[in-house]
Amino acid sequence: MISTSSTLYFLTVLGSVVALGPAAVNLRTAANYAILAKAGVSTLPPSVITGNVAVSPISALGLTNFSLALDGTGQFSTSTQVIGKVFAASYAPTTPATLSVAVGDMGTAFTDATGRVSPNFMNLGSGAIGGLVLTPGLYKWTSAVTIGSNVTIIGGAADTWIFQVTGTLSIGAGQKVVLAGGALSSNIVWVVTGAVSAAAGAHLEGVILGQTSITLLTGATANSRLLAQTSVVLQKATVTN
Ligand SMILES: *[C@@H]1O[C@H](CO)[C@@H](O)[C@H](O)[C@H]1NC(C)=O
Ligand SMILES: *[C@@H]1O[C@H](CO)[C@@H](O)[C@H](O)[C@H]1NC(C)=O
Numbered sequence: 001m002i003s004t005s006s007t008l009y010f011l012t013v014l015g016s017v018v019a020l021g022p023a024a025v026n027l028r029t030a031a032n033y034a035i036l037a038k039a040g041v042s043t044l045p046p047s048v049i050t051g052n053v054a055v056s057p058i059s060a061l062g063l064t065n066f067s068l069a070l071d072g073t074g075q076f077s078t079s080t081q082v083i084g085k086v087f088a089a090s091y092a093p094t095t096p097a098t099l100s101v102a103v104g105d106m107g108t109a110f111t112d113a114t115g116r117v118s119p120n121f122m123n124l125g126s127g128a129i130g131g132l133v134l135t136p137g138l139y140k141w142t143s144a145v146t147i148g149s150n151v152t153i154i155g156g157a158a159d160t161w162i163f164q165v166t167g168t169l170s171i172g173a174g175q176k177v178v179l180a181g182g183a184l185s186s187n188i189v190w191v192v193t194g195a196v197s198a199a200a201g202a203h204l205e206g207v208i209l210g211q212t213s214i215t216l217l218t219g220a221t222a223n224s225r226l227l228a229q230t231s232v233v234l235q236k237a238t239v240t241n
Contacts, residue, residue: 021160
């Protein structure tokens, strides 16, 4: 499998128009948010989020430490920690309906990504993927996945990756997901059944579809969308989408 994939990747580098990897996961309107969570988003200031933040079905009470300033329309708030808008299910119409659709789309994307079959790579590294170089494809782990040293995702700008993790996903302090060869964060999906956590100073790349929580500890950064079916916890974290 690995050699086949490497050969195909080589062809792409030589100019093939064929994009490698699984069909893209359609996020639909969930793609309008850098962070979308059903049960809440908290920040230990100062975090820096580039993109919109939303919680639904929980009300704005699920937004902790954003020092929100409600817009005159009542439809969104602003925060010095967010370069974008902040939405909650308790805001004025049409925000609740829009968020309800987005949360549904997040669930549909999770179901799509987690339901993909016939992985190219199964339980690679027994879940310890630090130091590995990951070519395009569908990866599945029936365990936790830990990133204990830098991991590299290599491929072209049209190539795709889906990482299915049935356990937790954690990246160690100061460790990084590094992109190479033109690979784009938006073409990478981590679909994780357990909790996702990034230790202090770690760096993540790719869309995260979490069935539970996503936590970024002190100074962690993510070039990502964080789409969580429970909550997102940020500690002086940077999320850029
Ligand atoms: C909210 O901010 C305060 C003051 O910075 C901090 O002590 C507290 O831990 C924060 N809460 C959360 C949930 O991060
Ligand atoms: C991990 O990746 C970062 C960013 O590319 C790099 O600065 C750092 O040196 C890498 N760490 C190691 C141990 O290779």
